[in-house]
Amino acid sequence: MLPSYTVEDLKIRRVTVEDALPIRHKVLWPNLPLDAARVDEDDVGLHYGAFYRGWLVGVASLYLGDGGARLRKFAVLPEYRGHGIGTLMVEELLECAGALGAQEFWCDARETAVPFYQRFGLKVDGDPFLKRDLRYVRMSTPLRPDLFIR
Numbered sequence: 522m523l524p525s526y527t528v529e530d531l532k533i534r535r536v537t538v539e540d541a542l543p544i545r546h547k548v549l550w551p552n553l554p555l556d557a558a559r560v561d562e563d564d565v566g567l568h569y570g571a572f573y574r575g576w577l578v579g580v581a582s583l584y585l586g587d588g589g590a591r592l593r594k595f596a597v598l599p600e601y602r603g604h605g606i607g608t609l610m611v612e613e614l615l616e617c618a619g620a621l622g623a624q625e626f627w628c629d630a631r632e633t634a635v636p637f638y639q640r641f642g643l644k645v646d647g648d649p650f651l652k653r654d655l656r657y658v659r660m661s662t663p664l665r666p667d668l669f670i671r
Contacts, residue, residue, distance in 0.1 A: 533613045536570035540664065541580040541594065548596035550653070560584075562591060569614060571597065571606050579606050583614055584611035590618035590664075611641050619664045627661035630644045635660065 538559070545558035560566070562584050571579035579597035583590050592614060597607045618626045630638050632649060634656060643660040650657055 523632060530574050533569055533610060536568050536577070536580065538566065538568050538582075540570060540577060541568045541582065544576070544577065544596050544598060545594045546581045548598065549594065555562065556592065566593070567617070569610065569617075571610050573606070574640065576625045579610055579616055581610050583618060583621075585618075585621060585623060588623065589627055589661075590614075590630040591622065592625035592626065593629070607637070611638075615641060615664070621665050625661055626664050627659060629657045630660045632656045632658055 527620070535607070541649075542555060542558050546555050549625040560582075563582070565584070567583040567585070569581050570577045578601040579595075580596040582593050584593060585591075589633055592611075595607070597610070626643070627646070628638065628643070629652070630643075635645065638660050642662040644662065645658045646661045647659045
């Protein structure tokens with residue numbers, strides 16, 4: 522079990538896609554080849570990592586386009602879940618998206634994760650669909666870039 526942590530213990534910062542791939546693969550698609558954890562837009566994405574006492578324990582990527590910021594490949598190692606790391610990451614990415622001028626923050630969420638994203642104001646936006654035999658829904662929330670410091 523992860524002990525309680527302080528701000529000094531947990532840091533969110535930019536990482537490379539190569540840094541993010543092992544955690545993406547382990548958490549999201551462990552039974553598929555490593556390349557299944559890549560997306561075509563990785564070379565233009567903004568990749569973030571959550572570091573607990575210096576160890577990379579969570580990753581997420583933002584992809585900007587058409588006035589919005591798309592969250593993809595969000596993964597926290599199982600042994601570090603339930604301690605607010607994912608919450609801190611989403612809060613940080615919402616802030617980053619707004620500061621970068623995005624007017625909308627959105628993701629394709631696994632249906633099991635809908636309640637998690639609802640805590641940040643995201644709403645289901647459309648019908649469920651399948652990706653690799655898992656059910657997803659599009660979720661989104663408007664952003665007001667003028668409220669974020671640039």
